[in-house]
Amino acid sequence: MEVLIMHRFLFVKRLRVLVMSGAVVALIATALALAGSNSALGQDAADCEVSDLGTLGSEAGSVLEAQGRWTTEDCDSRFRPGSDAHTYRFHVEEPGRIRIGLTSAVADSYLYLLAEDGSRITDNDDNGDRLDARVERDLVPGTYLVEATTVAGRARGPADFTLTVSRVEGCDFVHLGTLEPGVDLTATGVWSLETCGSRFVSRHPAHAYSFDLTEAARVRIDLESESGDPVLSLASLASGIVAADDDSGDRRNSLIREYLPPGLYFIEATTYYARDYQPLQADFTLTVRLVDELSQQQEARLKVEEVVTPSVVVAGDPFGVHYRVSNVGGGTLPDDGSHARIWLSGHAGRDRISSLTGIWDAGVAYHTGDEAASATSITTDEITAFEATLSDHGPTWIFVGIVADDADGNELGWHGIWHNLMVLSGPAFDPVDVDVDGAVYTVSASADSDGEVTTTVSQVSNLEGEIDRDARAKAVYAAAVRTQLLDGVFERPAIAELSRTAEPDAVTVPDPSSKTLLSAIGERFASADGIADLRRALARREAINPVTVEESVLSMSHEALSQYASMADSWASLLEGVGAGEPLSFDEAFAVHSQLAYTERLIFPAVTAGELVTAARAADRGWDDLEVKALMDDYASCDPRSGALRGALEAAGVANIGDLLALDAEMRVVSPVHGLAIDAALCAATEADRDNSLFLRRLSISSNLALRRLVRPEATTAPAPETHRLRILARIGDDGRIEHAVELDSGRRILPSPRFLDADAPAGAWQFSGEIRVWPHTVGKIRSRPLADGRVELGFISADGTEFTPDIAYVPAGAPTGVWFRTSEITVPTTPMMDR
Structure with a gap:
């Protein structure tokens, strides 16, 4: 969908000129052809024969065809080394929508459309039936090249193919008439493999329509399909793209409601699915009607007015989702079986409250908690807050929506609000001092922009000293009790x-x-x-x-x-x-x-x-x-x-x-x-x-047996955690940054993200990589710091917070660029990802 939306501005800009000039296809073809070509040339194919297909006729349905065979001894493809290729030339005298198809019963075909000078305009793999390739473009008069090649290369053996170049029928706008009160404009159609491609992204089948509006009015356009996933676009000569929609209608159907000035309007009825993902065929119905605004204002209109959550939550911790819903319409939702549903969706999973009926008087508003209340909203036992849990850290969102249905289950309308929040991998807190067995430690937990929390522990009397594993775990535990339980x-x-x-x-x-x-x-x-x-x-x-x-x-x-x-x-x-x-x-x-x-x-x-x-x-x-x-x-x-x-x-x-x-x-x-x-x-x-187990897990200290024995005394034994033997790798890039990785004893190399230490990183300050993961375990993070003498010290922090310093731990000063340096081997315990 993002691709479709990104390209809509092209359609708008051209449409005004197209209709005014009477040369719709020609000018669209010009713009698309020029926009599609670039200066990236393939390898020199001067020694390879170019077969001329001739000139494509100007009549709809005109076809040029060639049959050939990839023998495994043909010329190399310009763009796919190791693959046979045949190159063809064809000429276009009249602009229009041109379809190029490359079919083969045996091979996985791939085609390239090139300008006369060999620059690539576009290419395709599977836009045709099954593994066949297809390109569909609006082309201006000129000479074009097609390279017919394969995906898998010569190793698959020889194969026959058929190349066709044809003018596509059915791409013109179908005029529906003039929109008048009480009279709907309708059209039915089918999206199939042979349907003309969308003007935005040609891989998506589309039909084009137009209608006249003589007076300014609010217009409703519905595009409905039982088996397709409709996508709807509306444009005009005066305003360009007016609106576009994917799923605002019932289920996956599309719906546009806009107040429009008089004029000629254009509709594209397409589908979210490209041809190769589209059902064999999908029927659709398009309906355009005028909306009686005064009458509509006297109907019930349910809306979500507010969504409230904590702005920051911790992964795995449940949190409340409060909201306020209302009927802002001038009428009551009838108590005749008509009902409302409120739902929560997004990365927190799905939940919903169904069959809310008999409570939707005009003007009523309900809140689930004081934080979502307005001056006039009230509570009801039927509408309650949701509880959500997010498992992955980072910026994310949830969605709260409400939909009203009539007694027969037909959708009357819906509304919703997206709500953004940040998820941390664990609790974050400012530095606090704690005492473990008479030694004082400073503990802090800070989150980066991706929500990844790094916990730092240092002994007040020896800031650079190594810390015993159990002492570190106890310090983190005490700091968490202080900040998460005792405070507040x-x-x-x-x-x-x-x-x-x-x-x-x-x-x-x-x-x-x-x-x-x-x-x-x-x-x-x-x-x-x-x-x-x-x-x-x-x-x-x-x-x-x-x-x-x-x-x-x-x-x-x-x-x-x-x-x-x-x-x-x-x-x-x-x-x-x-x-x-x-x-x-x-x-x-x-x-x-x-x-x-x-x-x-x-x-x-x-x-x-x-x-x-x-x-x-x-x-x-x-x-x-x-x-x-x-x-x-x-x-x-x-x-x-x-x-x-x-x-x-x-x-x-x-x-x-x-x-x-x-x-x-x-x-x-x-x-x-x-x-x-x-x-x-x-x-x-x-x-x-x-x-209690969750409390330790969210602090990444759940694998510490001493703590587990304290919070759950009967758990006196535990299986030894799985371990990984690994070496830390580092190399200096041309830009001075230091790249890090780990190498397991099996030889497997893992590159975390992030993994680069900036060239101007301050001396003596530890920096940390992203997590090293070996499914189903989290192993830990690389730590690295530049030293004043030019060396770089490497270390590792396991998932439970234990610090590891290899016997060989330094990249020498003046190390050459591009060379991987390895530490000595260390053995690191793992933590199951689900426990974190």
């Missing part, structure tokens, strides 16, 4: 509304793993206030008192708030310290990570359950109150796996698990809020391990 901790959604006024009650959370959190759930349930009394009542076969269950829920809620108050005090103290310039220690970072997991996954569900009990008791109708029911529906967010509570009780090591499970079943019946509280905590705790 009190604004996190699950924490922002929690009260810090309760009496602090310290709780120890050894790690953020699912196992630890599930154990805490089991212990909390087994020891909660009232549970012992309820167990005894159940043993006596007495009915459970719902009030007693509610009191148990409230008790756990109060205990959770006391635990949160203690953790919040700890976080506030740490924030004060780092704000004063103190480094956050690794142990402190690990405690924050663990406490935050406990708070968001266990404390928040418990507090929310207590708030529900309080709300029900304050409502006149108790649990039957509509607002309380709505709150309960919102709280019922998950369904834990079967046996989840049993697993939690087993992890806690409590006795009489069977009795506790029987009690839980009865408590859920008499007070559903108890079951919702247990389920919410179980679901959240179960997902902790996955989220």
Whole structure:
């Protein structure tokens, strides 16, 4: 499509002259022929015979034909060394659309159209049927050459061919008449292999039409096809190209709606597919009609008014897509089966909300979040935000659209907004200081223009010193906890509304793993206030008192708030310290990570359950109150796996698990809020391990076994990571830049992008290449820095952040240009691409 659009200006410029002069074909042919030729000559073919085909007749359907054979001993092609070629000459006395075809039952034909002096005008491989070559151009009077050759060369053996030069019929504009109110202008046709080529890109079959407009009016043009992919263009003598469209109609159909002044207009009805990708034939229907603007303004018109996302996201992290949609038309979308669909598409995947009906009064607007709200928009449960995830870093986009259909599924209209955002390969943050085992490190993570994040770690007391692999991983982890978790901790959604006024009650959370959190759930349930009394009542076969269950829920809620108050005090103290310039220690970072997991996954569900009990008791109708029911529906967010509570009780090591499970079943019946509280905590705790792994992966430290053992203690062993033995290569170019590569022990050479070190790069500053990838693994990046003495130091950083310095690591000063220098071999662990 880009090619089609790029060439439309040529058509416009010529069209005005063509129609006014009455020589449409002639002048288009002149422009195209002159624009198509260039000064690039093939090899000298003076010794090769040129066969003269004669002069092409001026009548439509005139044909010149030649038959020949590639024998494997013919002249070389001017442009394809090793291929036989035959050259033919033909003459054109009348301008027009000329088609040149080269067919062969055996060979893969290729043809070149040349000017008389041998300069190339154009060429083609497969624009004809199957592997046949075809060129279609508007040619001016003159002499032309055709070189008939093959793609595969002489190795395929001899083959017969047929060359034809013919005038193409059916390329003229078909006049549809004068457009009048209430009377549609229509045309039907077929795109096929033999259809005249587009005036923009001749490989695409096209039909041309014209119509008159006597008074200024809004005009609608539809180009529809069941099997083709229509592309529509509209031009005039006065304005040139007026409009062009690909997919604005229903499905892949094209639609143009424009207010036009009086005049003669020209339509090209073509298809997105070139001939060799086109179905055998594709029918289409063209319809041109006047639009009653006043009547149209009284119809429903649905639009997307706003799309809001974070401007920067991290690859693999889900993010919300908020938007606002409205009916800006003067009428209501009928509640007769007419409906709307809202969809998300783009690199974030696809999602949609369907069958939205009965809510589209004139002037209404709906938003999914405050960030997308206007002064008059409202919310509705039927229209909610999308959640999206982008996997590849770099600039990207998403699209939010809305389409309205009538009761029969016919499209009434659609609208959408493209929204741009940047995706980073990992979190980026400014330099922060952290403490690992008494040593202070400065850690920063910066993103380049392509979203690639490079994390730099340096020891404050020894900026140039090598850093132990585990120490580096811990430093990166601590810095990420500081910048991604601790900073802004009190604004996190699950924490922002929690009260810090309760009496602090310290709780120890050894790690953020699912196992630890599930154990805490089991212990909390087994020891909660009232549970012992309820167990005894159940043993006596007495009915459970719902009030007693509610009191148990409230008790756990109060205990959770006391635990949160203690953790919040700890976080506030740490924030004060780092704000004063103190480094956050690794142990402190690990405690924050663990406490935050406990708070968001266990404390928040418990507090929310207590708030529900309080709300029900304050409502006149108790649990039957509509607002309380709505709150309960919102709280019922998950369904834990079967046996989840049993697993939690087993992890806690409590006795009489069977009795506790029987009690839980009865408590859920008499007070559903108890079951919702247990389920919410179980679901959240179960997902902790996955989220912890993601946290390490997005920092590129997931392969560090020491950290993995800390965040998930049961993972005490892990298979050794796959490794690659490699050497770093560097060579100096004529422009002074240094090119880098790696060479695997297999001999395979990998050139990353980017891979050049600028000639004026500052001495002593490390520069990094793009990623080295060996499917399905990411190996790492080359690092390189020029030194003051003229040498260049080479090194490597693996995907998990480990730095490698080869024994032989320097390109000598004054090294010759164009020569690859190799380091000694290093062995580097890999990280699966999906884990990054």
